[in-house]
Amino acid sequence: MSINGAAYIAGIYEHPTRLAQDKTVAQLHAEVAKGALDDAGLTRADVDGYFCAGDAPGLGPLSMAEYLGLKLRHVDSTETGGSSYGVHVSHAAQAIAAGKCSVALITLAGRPKAEGMATGTRPFAFPPVVPDAQFETPYGPVIANMYAMCAMRHMYQFGTTSEQLAWIKVAASHHAQHNPHALRREVVTVEDVLASPLIADPLHRLDCCVITDGGGAIVVTTPEIAKSLKRPLVKVRGAGEAPKHLNGGRVDLTYTGTAVSGPIAFAEAGVTPADIKYASIYDSFTISVLLQIEDLGFCDKGAGGRFVADGNLISGVGMLPFNTDGGGLCSNHPANRGGLTKVLEAVRQLRGEAHPAVQVRNCDLALANGTGGSLGTRHGAATVILERE
């Protein structure tokens, strides 16, 4: 069974907050749910499928289903970190194709900023029952140094430079200046990135995404319902998902699970990387973007540094406009999970609703890619290909 054409994204919403000291996590979930349903022209009563991941408080989807007042016949709490929400779009399309639900709601929300979380540098606190914990915890793995080891190896193996990585942040900042909700709207240069403090060699502070509160939601529905609504038609063309891990000690940090999820999504969609007009690429760190761009086939493995340099990711300038909302590097990273907002900006581009300064002309085919967990150890990857009809 293919999901190509089986489902449409009818509603999206991104919470404008970046610091939610006066809101609860559950409240943020409700506000984004309402926003996405309003955007679609649907109501709470239309929702019969609900999707959430580890950011949702409570036991899987149960607490949120109650809080949101949902009457459901399909739930899915697949948890693959920040990539969960691309997986949810795919699973929602599958469920719709199989007749298990007709209006699927996906929500994400969190408030790490308000909680004062040092997301990238706090020690992992996995309980001893987690089988890998005792072989890693003594050595001080944190999010930043795990991604840094991917960057260090890529530099060693392929000659990638800090200047090339910095171009990814530079491109994101060029886009963020037009997003009134972005946490960091200032345009930065390669020199600014290299002059920012080293967090974990070779990653500088400006190679790292922002820490923000907020959230987002997506409504996926049947072709019949989507066509009855007044919103532009955004069709799910294909999707892929794949976890990657340390493989029993056969470690290769130069690629992500996207090397598997990407080809699956392209095959299902029946398109190639050259057909993609806009790409949302999960930007937890600059190196994350570079690895995913290679894994998706936008350039050869090892050539990502040269590909992203000199503004090639800047809308209206380069060959592959990416993260035109400013992405996680500049705009937001709600709940420390950037996968859902990647889908949102891809939908805006396809609808023609991106900021005019960054809107890609004739944007009829877009890709959203997410990773989640730690690229240095174990992570999920999700690729979604969307088309404007």
Next chain:
Amino acid sequence: MSDQQRTIPAPVANVETKPYWDAAREGRLLLKRCIACHQLHFYPRALCPFCYGETAWEEASGNGRIYSFSITRKAAPPYAIAFVTLEEGPTIMSNIVDIPLDEVRIGQRVRVVFKPSEDGQPVPMFAPAG
């Protein structure tokens, strides 16, 4: 800069891994090899992750090369986390110690040393070889 002053979180052993940590107290690094497919893996498991065969302990030479590393500058004190590829094949997470942090390089030959964690349990780490 020495990382001697860094507090090393203690590993919590279980019935599956107790021999690994017991051996570390004797200054020995153990690996597990599959009895069925004869392949080594890491971290050690009761069943081989490549074929689900039964596994048995064997001692590693303790020699390896740095596959990748990063200096965590934000930490107090900064420390070098790394993946080290053992000469037997598996690549394992560890720290590089007993070397100025700015001298750590990918490809460097290293040898296992054991450093006490906060409860005294020795933990395998790697220092420049020879």
